[in-house]
Amino acid sequence: MKLAQIATAFVLAIAAFGPAKAQSTEEFLTIQLKDGPVVVQLMPDVAPKHVAQIKDLAAKGEYDNVAFHRVIEGFMAQTGDVQFGDMENGFEPGRAGTGGSNLPDLPAEFSDKPFVRGTVGMARSQDPNSANSQFFIMFGDGSFLNSQYTVVGQVVAGMENVDKIKRGEGGNGEVSDPDRMVKVTVGRN
Template sequence: MAVKKKNPRQPAPPRRNLIIAAIIVFTLLLAAATGYSTYRQEQQPESNAAAEKPNDKQADAGKADDKNTGNNKAAQSAGDLSKTKKDLVVIKTSLGDIEAEVYPELMPVTVTNFEKLAGSEFYNGLTFHRVEDWVVQGGDPEGDGSGGPGWTIKLETNPLLKNTRGAVAMARSEKPDTAGSQFYILKKDASWLDGDYAVFGRVVKGMEIVDRLKPGDKMQTVDIAKN
């Protein structure tokens, strides 16, 4: 009886070995790339984290893609605010008066809007709805940070005007051109806001009043004295 020979196990063809090796290498490279991408995402800081002040709803910081600046080149080149036109804003409160300079030549769009609102008595009786250790904010007819005058204005900035203690600036949402009536006054320097918010004035008298404001304190009247 003839004995059938068992076929020996054939070695995998060379081409098959190459395919298997290529799959292994590709899998390793993919795993490495995925791990590196995850690492980069974990190391990257949260976007806009530094600008989640001045306002939860109306002043979240976002980078401005299109910014206007004031047109007074002579004042800019002079390097100080003594060379530019100033109007006086008087905010009367139950604690006393807050007086601020605003700069219509450096910030024409913003100051024109603010003075229009003040002249129409829009601000009279509105509250400072947000009071924190570094900022106070008011000018919202809703009283909760969500309201405005019914329109918005284009963001403008000026390199002479910084977010330092006493600065008066417009609050806005995460989009640049969304300021309307809400404004803030800084109790502390906030340089991370420079270039992204429209600083248009500064308090020249009454910062001790600003420091004492509490949530719900009212602007009894807001008056403009033009020079």
């Protein structure tokens, strides 16, 4: 190949793939906790429907003041029950974790993304197509969840604040007087 042909092939390759794009701030979720912010990089390429629903709920302020109702040491912290978990508007401790939102449940978007420390996954019932608004953040590895739950993101900053979330005392990680997501916004704030 001549130099001119190589240069032409290079230019065509760049045109085909386009310039590298900076990540949109809309691909992040910032969760303000009592101890500081947690930044989650969302994965719309992995779970587009779930990410869109989380962003919609966050943009409407639905996640603000929602309890971490189930927190298990070494495993995960679960939150996002906007129906029964809002600690400033209709909080029902006995029902927190059983509700969702006024949006529809979503079909599973399982992937090969592993559940490791900082992974954010969607909570659901035994029905794989029942995820709605609840999600959890992993404290450690959870390979037994791989390809069984939808991965929506990864904590990229503030994991030390997740580590400070109050743990549950009950057999299923139920938390009395739980910590909450103070404010949740779309973007890297």
